Structures are given as structure tokens and as C-alpha cells.
Amino acid sequence: MAIPTVINAAGREVPLEINGKPVIPFMGVGKYKPGGNKYGPPISSCSDFPDDGNKVVPTLEEALLRCGIRDGMTISTHHHLRDGDLISNRIFELASVMGVKDLVWFPSASFPCNDPVIKYLEDGTINRIEGSMNGPLGKFVSEGKMKGTAVLRSHGGRVQAIQDGEVKIDIAVLVAPSADSYGNASGTGGKSACGVLGYAKADSIYADKVIVVTDNLVDLPCLPAEIEGNYVDYVVVVDRIGVPEKIVSGTTQITKSPDRLLIAEMTASFLEKSGILRDGVTMQAGAGGTSLAIAVFLHEILKSKGWKAKFGFGGSTLYMVDMLEQGQMGYILDAQAFDLDAVLSVSRNPNHIPYSVFNAYNYHSKGNLTSMMDIMILGATEVDLNFNGNVVTHSDGYLLHGIGGWQNCLHARNVILPLPLFRDRIPVIVDEVTTLCGPGELIDVIITERGIAINPKRTDLHERVRNSGLPLRTIKELKDEAERICGKPEKPVKDDKIVAAIKWVDGTIIDVVRKIKL
């Protein structure tokens, strides 16, 4: 039976139902107004928990059984252990042995280390993943092999979905580098330190049952208690929750590519000449090689002018920590620490503060930290002539990335996308994005090695850099140059079957990904 579809406000054909549940098509930025109340998990009673606070159970299996794991439940995990996570796969391995079927896995992100869950998608243990997917997992889903439909949300969108009750988490399995027997848990300390646990907070508050899994049980109290014991049902102690060298991201290396360095230099120069960079600026930059190089160039400018950024919002890295320690940044508000230097900094620098995405990104709340940011450096796989951006699929139609905080960050004052004009032969600036993840009205500047395109809506920015000597182009000129060099690409052939839905920050459906025709 065909599910009815409509054309949403972004011009994309989307269904009115996903996984058997009604959904709302995207209505425009800030147009959809939610009603009702926040979701409330069942009320607990202290009488059901030990007076001495000791919630330790011997195994993860026993904890899952005590949580009442059964068919169709939603299991959530966080991704702070990144590619070093040893627990997520284990959950589904146990569930598979128990014969539990049709689970929904609701991770805050997945990594290559999670590829083994393909086995449990195939044997029916998992019905679908609602979260990011890449590599072999992305390929599996793109080729229509997953039973349910994937739902991709931004980090803020995930918090919004939890808060609004759109996703009801039955069991949250939260790994923690340090925890006490009561369930207070922290991202620092122990052999698997990851810095902060920002992405796990909403899960801990709203999930029906919460299991904390640690390899470093400490005496009460475990501080800072980013996850509070009051929300926790069970604590499980295991030998290892993660592989330390894979927890600290390998991405925090400044790019060595001369072409990417050139883009980074142009970006820093644009920010300086446009006056966006100033004393008291607020900024965020990711952990990709180009973003890190931009951070280094911006640091040099701040230093030479004697300026200080008011705060930086992390994903933090060594390069942001350098700014903090050398006096060019007031605070780091941090949702995730990307490298070892950042992890250490959180535990020793009082101005490097764990800061939950719960407070920062959720669109259904009373203010959005990202809209207070002056400089927002983001990536994309594609941008089109209307400045629309795609971050989830490649131009060949395969799902390859999660949304991460990308959509949430689009609300910043100046959204800058430093991108190569083409990757190998594949143009990055195209007529129309393969998958729409962010509306062009929120994307301000595209900086490529062959020129800078400013969104025509930003007449103010254009005016400020008009005589700067920067290589200004229209987005059409950049697209034409890419096609002159690469040739005009063909379109991937797609099936009608929807394999993934892309949510906007307010929970509406902005686009869908259709099955690759093999």
C-alpha cells in the first residue's frame, strides 16, 4: 500500500507517515509551532531502590532483563566513545541471544566500530536505526536492506524528539568512563576517559529505564556528575567499555593538504575583512582538518590584534584549548572533547566547562545557544544554487554521514561553509542537492579554493567585503566553473522506496532518502 506523500515547504516530496507513525512535513524555518506538554517518563519511588544506593548488578545481560527488555523496544546509546565503543554492539548481541526482535536502536551517532550491528539488522533483532549511519551501515540502509525506515536527526533534533515524546526510550544504556554505585557518572577519569557526556543527558532524564555501564567504579560521589544517580536504575561494571586510542578522535589533525590550507586561509581572511572576527566574538569550529586549520589562523589574528573571543562552543580540540590557555578565549563550553588535550583540559581548567547539547541545541526550548554564535564553520557534501546544503548523502545517493549538530548550528549569525569546489571529480556545488538537510536561507557564505560566494540575502556581508580584494563570485559562477572542470554529472537512479527520513530541528520532515537502484 502506497503511503501518501506531499510536497513540503522546501519543495521536496515527503511521506505523511514513517514507520507507521504520522509525521509533519517541513513548513519553513520557525513555522511549525509545537503544542501540548513535554513527555513524562513513569514516576519512580525510592522504596524500589536500595537504601545504601548500591545499584550494581553483575552483568549487562541481567540489567537488560531487569529492565524488561522485549520485542519492539527502543534502546538508546550515546557516542562519546566514538569509534572505540565496545558496548553498543554487545547490547544487540545479547538481545539476539535472548531472541528479542524488532528493536529500535536510537544512538546519538554511529561509527565504523558499529558495523557488526548489520548482523542484528539481518537477523531481525533490530528493526531500524534512528540515528546517523555511515560506511557499510550506510550502504546497507541505502540499498534498502533495513526492515524499518531510518530516521536521521540532528543532535538537537534528537533531544527535541526525546523531550516531545516523539521517541520514547525504553532503555538507555549509557557508558561512562567513571561512575559510582549509585549511578552518578562522568566523562573524565579512568582508562576510557572521553571528557564530557553531553549527549547522554536527555536520555538519562527521559528514558524509562537507565543502565550506566562503566569500567571505572569510583567511591560515591562521582564528580562532576553529568549523569545524576537519581535517574539511574542499574550500574554494570565491565572490564572495558572502550578502546582508548579510538575514543580520542583521529580527526583532530590539521590538514596537510595545501589546497585545504588555502581554503582555511581564505576563510580566516574573509572573517577578518568582513569584520565578523572582532574582540568578544563567539565561535564554533568542528574537528575536521580544514576547521582546525581555520582555528589556528583565527588564533593568530586574535593574538596579533590583542583580541579575545568571549567563548568557543565545542567539540573542543587542542587548538581551542590553546586559545583558552594563551588568553585568546574566555571559556570553552563543551559538548564533546575530540582529542586528548581537550579531555585533559576539561578536568583541569575551570573555564573549560561541560555543556550539554540539551541546553545548547534543542529547538523546542526557550532559546538556542547556536543563534548567539558569531562564527559557525561547517562542512557539507553538497551545496546548491539556492545555498541549500546536504550532509547525509554523497552525490551518488549513498548515506554516508550523520547530521550531527549541523542543522542546529545553521542558526548562527554567520554560517560559513569552507568547501573544495570539487572532490576528485565530483562537484560540490550543484544545481540541486541530492538530499536537503538545511535550507539555503540559513547558509551565508561558501568559501572554495576558486572563489567565495555570499548568499544574496546577506547584502550586509557583501557590502563589507566588496572592496577587500577577496575573490567574490556568484554561486552560479562557482557551479559553472566546477562543471567546466569536471563535466556535468549524471543523476543517480533511485527507486521509489524510502530508506531514510531526514528531520528538521523541529521534528518535521525536510526530505527523504530513496533506495539506490542497483
Place this chain on the structure above:
Amino acid sequence: MYNNIAISGNSGPKVRSDCQMELELKDEGGIVIELKSKVQVLYGESIINQCREILSFFGITNAVLKINDTGALPFVISARLEAVIKQLVDTDTEFLPEIYKENKLPSKRDRFRFSRLYIPGNTPSMMINAGLHSADGIILDIEDSVAPEKKDEARILIRNALRQINFYGAERMVRINQGERGLKDLEFVVPHYVNLILIPKCESVEEVKSIEAKINELKHIHRLDGDIFLMPIIESAAGVEMSYDIARSSDLIVAMAIGLEDLTADLGVARTKGGMETQYARTRIVNAAKAAGIQPIDSVFSDVSDMEALRMNVLSSKALGFEGMGCIHPRQVPVVRQGFAPQPEEIEKSLKIVMAYDQARINGLGVVALGTKMIDQPVVVRAQRIVDLAIRLGLLPDDWKNSVPNKTE
């Protein structure tokens, strides 16, 4: 000749923007193309169509073509296919991609040649963005950076690159091979609007003369009238001793470079950071070049990670009289440019001279004076060049006459 297999191009885990072609000519069966490409979905059809067109252009009707593509641009695909065909079919016919009109622009004898960036001649991924780094010249190298068995395919790739890569205003240079092979190289670059030929390991006037003659012959055949300049590279003790004669041996010579790796090998000494061992050779080259009225150009600096040492090297090179330097990594270009660029006090002095000259003309005076000092015409020319250069490098605004306070008083 038939039932023969040939291979061109590069493949491997680290290869990008290239393709490997394996061609087998057959007696029957038509054209069979097996394509494995990183960009299959987006360009699969266009790659196959392009290859069919080229095979048909060379009159090949029965063949099996296996392509392993890592995102090669169209000019690379056609170069690789032409190269593999020419291993099996004896033909002088060329399949020429359309030439970008900006690639026909001629160069100028006295343009600045501070930085010239070496690009290996058989590595497409390094060519594509070479022009973005603001080097004064891009050298597509068919000499030391290309293995002997790859020279033939590199020539075709370089020819196509000269036609279809926009180098954004950099002078388009090619370093040819020595001797006969170098003369053959010229056939692949002269008709395609190369601006300047680097002559490696140059030791004699005769070498320059034979290259000049070949260029003139090719220009005549192809009815070309733009200048193609020469830059001999002195890389041996014998070359150093001949440098003045070499510098004067052709009107096409605009600059002369020194190559220190080969020179120190020839001298049997180690190359040191201080460069004492080549002091004589370097000053000799500078002197010969200046005497011949051409630009003396220094060797490359091989430690690409040490920018501070490069900066020191540039400053000492400039102090000796060199007017440019080779670069082997794009990140070296800005350091070299800044080093050879005029320094603030130089610019200030030049502004005074240019303004004094303008004032003298307005006043109808034949003689230019700055304060009590008379200024010769060449000094004015040189000052004007420094001012122009400062503008080009963004060190002075275009309209400096309106924004710089009059300092002649």
C-alpha cells in the same frame, strides 16, 4: 602489432584523480569497455562515451579497454587513452581537447619570476590545483620527476594540461629532458602555448641553440607567433664556467637558474644549510645573468617542513642578487613571494621617486630630482616596477596616489 596489450596511467591506494587504462586490440568483437570508477554513478556513462569517441578517432574498432578510474578529469582520461593507444598503434595523430582561451595568453619577458612551483609531470592530482597558490610560474616537469618508462604518457598528459588546466595567470612552464629526448618533448608543448621552457643541466651554447632552432621550427609549422622564453638551469661545474656565454646565447632567454643538488654532487661536496660550498657558483650565476640582462633564479629549498629556514634562505638569496627561487611545495610559495617582495622601506623610497618623476613631467622638466639628488631614468623605471609590484602583491592600494601623503618634501 595486433593482439597486444598495453597499460598507461597510474593506480594504487594513494592515487587520486588519475586512471589506469589497459587496452587489448582484437580482430573482432567490437569495442568492449570495462569501467571501474570511483565516480561511476555520476560520470560512468560520460567516461565510456568519451573513450568510445577517442578509440573511433584513432580508427580502433575492435578492442577490450579496462579502466580503473579514481576520479580522473576528462583531459586526464583522454591523455591516458591516447598514451595506451600509441603504445600499440604507430601514429602521429593527436586527440586534442579543446583549449581554454585563457591558456593562450602570452607571457612577458620582464614579468616577475619570484616563485616557480614544480609539479611532477605524470601526477594529475597535483596539477589540477597548482595554479591556486599564487606562484609566478607553474613548471610541469617531464625530467627528473617522471620515470623513464613514463615519459611518453607524461608528454601527452602535460600537453592536455597546458590546454585544459587554468593556472590562473601563472606563467606556464615546462622542464624538458636533456638532449634528443628534450627536443622531442618540445613537440608536445610548443604548439600548446607553453610560455617558458626550462633547460636542465645546461652546459653549452649549442644545447640552447638546438632548442631555440626546434622551437622556431615548431612555431613556423604551427603558425604561432607568441614568444616562448627559455630558462637554462646550471647544475654542473662546467655549466657554471660557461654561464655567461649561455646567458647570452639566445634572445629567448629571460632568466637563468642554478640547481644545487646536482651541482654539489658534481663538485663532490655535501649541500649544507649555510651554502658555503656553492658560494662561488651562486655569485657567478648572479653576475653572469645580470651582465646578460636576465633574471638570476636560485635553486629550490628541499626541507618543506621548515618554513623559518626557507625564509632565511630567501633573504640571503635576495641579498646575493637572485630574483626568484624554485618551490617544491605550494606552502613554500607565500614565503618565497614575501621574501622577494619589496620591503616597506624600499616601497617608500620608490614612491618618492615616482612622485618626483610625475611632478617633473607636470612641470615640463627633463630632469628628475629628489631633494638635491638627480635621478636617472633606470632608477625611475625600477622604482615604478617596485610600486607596480607592491600593488600587485596587495602591499599598496591601486589608488596610492590619492591615499599616500606626499613625501617628496
